[in-house]
Amino acid sequence: MSSQNRLVVVPTVTVLTVMKARLIGATKGHALLKKKADALTMRFRQLLKEIIDAKENLGSTMKGSFFAYTEAQYAAGENIKHTIMDNVDTAVVKVRGDLDNVAGVKIPRFESFVLPGETKMDLTGLGRGGQQLQSCRKAYLSAVELLVQLANLQTAFLTLDEALKVTNRRVNALENVVKPKLENTISYIKAELDELEREEFFRLKKVQKNKQKKQMAQMAEDAAAAAAGEKAEAGDLKMPPFNGPQGQQGVQPPTNSSLLNYKEDDLLF
Numbered sequence: 001m002s003s004q005n006r007l008v009v010v011p012t013v014t015v016l017t018v019m020k021a022r023l024i025g026a027t028k029g030h031a032l033l034k035k036k037a038d039a040l041t042m043r044f045r046q047l048l049k050e051i052i053d054a055k056e057n058l059g060s061t062m063k064g065s066f067f068a069y070t071e072a073q074y075a076a077g078e079n080i081k082h083t084i085m086d087n088v089d090t091a092v093v094k095v096r097g098d099l100d101n102v103a104g105v106k107i108p109r110f111e112s113f114v115l116p117g118e119t120k121m122d123l124t125g126l127g128r129g130g131q132q133l134q135s136c137r138k139a140y141l142s143a144v145e146l147l148v149q150l151a152n153l154q155t156a157f158l159t160l161d162e163a164l165k166v167t168n169r170r171v172n173a174l175e176n177v178v179k180p181k182l183e184n185t186i187s188y189i190k191a192e193l194d195e196l197e198r199e200e201f202f203r204l205k206k207v208q209k210n211k212q213k214k215q216m217a218q219m220a221e222d223a224a225a226a227a228a229g230e231k232a233e234a235g236d237l238k239m240p241p242f243n244g245p246q247g248q249q250g251v252q253p254p255t256n257s258s259l260l261n262y263k264e265d266d267l268l269f
Contacts, residue, residue: 011192
């Protein structure tokens with residue numbers, strides 16, 4: 001197995017346990033990141049739809065705002081803008097920021113609000129074109145709120161896009177690089193351990209076979225020694241000399257003869 005597609009490790013049981021634990025961790029991490037990527041993708045598509053709707057509404061809102069400004073300018077005269085700018089002290093519309101959490105990703109959130117209370121703008125245009133001025137003011141307030149909403153959506157969209165790219169890269173790395181390497185490493189260690197076990201089994205069989213050969217040789221030697229000893233003992237046991245027929249002394253009787261046919265001299269009967 002090529003070492004480029006696996007980790008360079010020593011094939012032992014301890015390393016096998018460590019690799020299995022790492023594979024379990026990588027599998028769990030891959031599953032969690034996959035769920036996170038799915039949640040981010042769902043939120044990403046939802047934001048995309050909201051951005052499209054907001055941009056479509058923004059066109060008609062801005063168009064209505066410019067038309068209302070033209071009506072107010074026509075009704076109140078050209079110099080009404082100087083009067084409006086003189087009556088403005090502080091901003092009435094403000095924006096506050098916050099954070100949203102989507103599957104562990106911090107997304108900035110912007111929200112517009114109007115300061116409560118009566119302003120000088122409520123009395124502007126009492127003499128001429130007051131209704132058109134109030135309509136223009138409401139139209140531009142709606143446009144500002146829509147612009148803040150669109151800025152919020154686009155900022156969240158870009159943040160989610162970057163987080164989704166990073167999460168997808170991690171998911172792909174775990175799925176296509178880390179997990180295959182760990183699986184190949186575990187397969188390599190198992191193959192090496194099986195090979196070592198086969199070698200050990202063959203060695204034990206060889207040792208046992210050699211022991212059996214030595215035992216058989218020893219038993220053969222013992223049997224040969226015992227046979228030689230019995231043969232030597234049989235050669236040492238001889239019948240005492242006796243007087244054979246016709247006065248022959250010291251002669252062993254024939255094998256087929258009987259001792260009853262011979263008679264010694266010292267016997268009394």
